[in-house]
Amino acid sequence: MSTLIYWFCNDLRLADNPAFTQACLKADSLLPVFIHDSKEQETVYGFERLGLHRKAFLRASLDDLKAQLRAQGSDLLEFSGQPSEVLLQLLKDSAADAIYCEQIEAPEEIEQVRMLQEQGADVNEFWQSSMLDPLTLPFELAKMPDVFTAFRREVERAQLKFAQPINAPKKIPSLPAILSQASMLPTTAQSVSHPYLLGGASHAQAHLKQYLERRLPDSYKETRNQLIGMDYSSKFSAWLALGCISARDIAAQLSDYENRYGANDGTYWLWFELLWRDYFRFIHFKYGQKLYRASGLTGVPVKPSYAPSFEQWCTGNTGTDLVDAGMRELHQSGYLSNRMRQIVASYWIYDMQGDWRAGAAWFESQLIDYDVYSNQGNWLYIAGRGTDPRGGRPFNVAKQTQDHDPREIYRKLWLSS
Template structure:
């Protein structure tokens, strides 16, 4: 009997899932496993946990939803807590298979996990959750252009987006495979009601992710106005809000692309429909940047390997985290983040610029705080964007500072956003 472990990571779905498709094609029995690595959730260098309440809740909901999907196909999810290499080695002994299928991930710690697993077991890695697959790029990942525009021009000349892979009808697992739920104590989170000012409620899991995709690309045609509204600070439908489901892999980037193409066929293409795909390319760019630069994405000098700047003044840092800097636009954004786990892209650019260029702090402090709070945290997008703003990443221009007063005048002209979060 040929049997393999399917190691779920940031790919909490069954559709368009290259590792699942490959595992089902090659083996008679598949054992779906998810591992919470405590090192990725416990204390950051600044004391607070790496995953905070919003991301934990969203992740738990996503895991429960994945389990429900698997059960509907005749299998179940087995959740373990520990280092992936040790946990997978244990399961491999118990269930008598050395083969592990998994989605490839590009952030440094995830690469380290892969190396540890591959040293002990037969690890077979499959395509990442990017719009374009690495093998379809017109260059190797090592030759990734340093600047986004050069990347985009090259890939827009003809890198294909692959067709979607179908969800399997059934998943065969051993009769004794019962699955195992995530213990509450592994990722404790206190239940709390949504802040009534929250831009929207984000429920983890594919079911809610598909609902959001269908809503944003639905008959109200929000997508057709995306380019004009995407910088707004208030309102659920001004941007897609798909990032939490992309970050957990409840949706694949290719699914979003195909949905956009379907929408264009029905309602017509315009600058806005193009721009959503443009933003998905930014996402890809940071994924491939992580693949190319490895640990440098998380080091102070950045992928540009610049001399360190910025200090670690904890008093200023706390004021920034708590929305007490005295700069109303920055404080409003930071309060929204702390109360809801969400901040708009415009807010993130400004809050990051303020920490680096106005407060003179080490950019990594801000990246840790975002990692703690953002419901959509993704290591490649978060640390890549922080490096970009801090001038140690892919930005070709030095010292790009946002003037918060000017930005507030442009994006919150009537002050309603600052008032909401004052």
């Protein structure tokens, strides 16, 4: 009899989850778990790594996953602690043979797996968070093009679109009869305060369905830089970040949409943005820990942040209306349009001479769609410390204001709240 532990991380779904499917096929009994990491919950800047909105969106997503597992006779057990310590204890308590999980190619997650393996744990990782299968790329990841445009051209030349998603397992093995309940967490549901987005795989699929039914992909390229509302952008990112839906699933349904209605600039641009997401993932295989150095991939030192100016930026009290409106939206809702993310990041780095790492940490705390790869990649990009040979990306805030909020609608909305 084989007992396995399935460690859910940023893959809170049953459909198109190859790691979970393999665990179901291999196990006679299966223990699905999620671990709330208790290590270093406060940043060096004095605020929580997991802010209020992120916690609420995660809670809703876990409750949704739990309901799906229970509907098939299983469950989701939640624990709080240092992941390697919790998992080692669970291996002992359950007499499990191995741990199955998704592969996350970021420093903290790599270290967690390393510590487990050092203690003799059998950890089976599966890469499954990208739209493309890295094994099909026309280059080795260690030698991938540094510049996104060159990366995209090679992908398109190879006529790669997406890896085919797979269905959810038809049967989930029963739970092992074990466990002390001492370290388990209560699972009281909370609702995310953002008016648009509810966590969980069922909400992700419902959102994608209505987005396609309303033919919103057709207008995506024209509307994607707007600042207010639900429909100017796809809003897939929060569900993608926690793996409530996979990039492959979105790309496959988008392809079906193109087959039905025809491809256009909007559908291409949605795929293009998913490809950017893949690029930020794949570049981690090439540069790894170097992406997390203060200087990034450059040798340029970082100026220290000054607490008063950082507090002004975080709370939206810089005196620059568009920036302040954006930072207040972020703090109040846990979300910010892509255009405003670039504007406020540029303002912090170039106008306020702030440390890009502090800005990245604030985004990590606040954004319900925080994704380690994209957050790191985008901040390095704006700061000129990543792979872009053209250097940093300072934005002219006056021009951005005129271009994107000429009638002050956005500023009035958030500065008056």
